[in-house]
Amino acid sequence: xxxxxxxxxxxxxxxxxxxxxxxxxxxxxxxxxxxxxxxxxxxxxxxxxxxxxxxxxxxxxxxxxxxxxxxxxxxxxxxxxxxxxxxxxxxxxxxxxxxxxxxxxxxxxxxxxxxxxxxxxxxxxxxxxxxxxxxxxxxxxxxxxxxxxxxxxxxxxxxxxxxxxxxxxxxxxxxxxxxxxxxxxxxxxxxxxxxxxxxxxxxxxxxxxxxxxxxxxxx
Numbered sequence: 001x002x003x004x005x006x007x008x009x010x011x012x013x014x015x016x017x018x019x020x021x022x023x024x025x026x027x028x029x030x031x032x033x034x035x036x037x038x039x040x041x042x043x044x045x046x047x048x049x050x051x052x053x054x055x056x057x058x059x060x061x062x063x064x065x066x067x068x069x070x071x072x073x074x075x076x077x078x079x080x081x082x083x084x085x086x087x088x089x090x091x092x093x094x095x096x097x098x099x100x101x102x103x104x105x106x107x108x109x110x111x112x113x114x115x116x117x118x119x120x121x122x123x124x125x126x127x128x129x130x131x132x133x134x135x136x137x138x139x140x141x142x143x144x145x146x147x148x149x150x151x152x153x154x155x156x157x158x159x160x161x162x163x164x165x166x167x168x169x170x171x172x173x174x175x176x177x178x179x180x181x182x183x184x185x186x187x188x189x190x191x192x193x194x195x196x197x198x199x200x201x202x203x204x205x206x207x208x209x210x211x212x213x214x215x216x217x218x219x
Contacts, residue, residue: 001077002028003147004051006060008040009033016063017194027073030055039165040143041173048159052150059147061191068117068190075189076147079135083185084152085177087141089114089131090186094140094171096217099201100209102142102171103131113138114186116193126192134188139178141186143170144193156180161215167208175216 005022013019013033022029030051034043044060051058057076061067069075079086090113091106106112112131120127152158158180161172177184201209 001056001073003030003057003059003073003076004047004055005029005031006044006047006058007031007033007063008043009063017066018061018063021066021068022061025067025070025072029059039162040169041160041162041164044160044169045162048150048153052154055150057147058150058153060143060145062144062193062195064194065144066192066194068192069188072189075187079147079185079187079189080149082135082183083137083187084182085141085146085148085174085184086187086189087114087138087143087147087184088134088145088186088189088191089116090138090141090174090184091131092136092138096213098213100168100171100212102140105140105171114142115188116142116144116191119192119194128190134186137183137185139184140171140174141184143173145189145191146170146173152182156182158182163211164208167205168212172212172215175219 007018009016032047092111094105095107113136114134115128115130117126117128158177160169164172174184
């Protein structure tokens with residue numbers, strides 16, 4: 001399986017946690033970095049168009065993610081037998097809320113699926129949060145790690161909505177995939193996400209959230 005790995009980096013890709021971890025993996029890949037001011041949706045649509053007929057899969061990962069699973073190519077090959085889009089964490093039965101984050105939209109722990117690692121303070125140490133069972137079918141996934149089969153994306157004419165430049169691109173894309181009858185799942189691919197997540201609802205988030213609500217609240 002040959003892949004293109006895409007990152008949101010706006011700096012030197014070679015300095016990122018992602019690059020330092022992926023270069024040691026046994027996987028056939030090209031790497032693309034969004035080192036411009038393009039929104040995530042625009043960037044990924046361009047890469048789908050550029051690589052869609054040449055690569056088997058596109059993997060989008062945040063810069064501050066360390067890929068722990070060394071057998072990621074095997075894991076994805078197995079995951080793609082069941083799912084068209086694969087993440088590490090997600091939820092079932094999401095509900096559109098006033099403020100929309102993938103784990104909030106689950107509302108109950110019973111709707112959460114997957115796992116992710118985070119640093120625990122000691123050097124090179126991390127703990128793993130188990131959100132719920134994995135592998136598992138889900139409706140939406142966390143955009144920290146998203147992998148999808150490019151042939152399925154092209155066949156269904158599925159694209160990212162370019163109005164979502166940083167926030168909501170992942171849950172909007174997930175909901176679009178469901179409308180296009182694409183199967184989304186989480187898989188036990190272990191990552192160490194070196195970020196505390198969203199700390200506050202700033203103007204950029206609130207503006208994006210309003211666009212998300214205008215698009216999905218009545219569907």
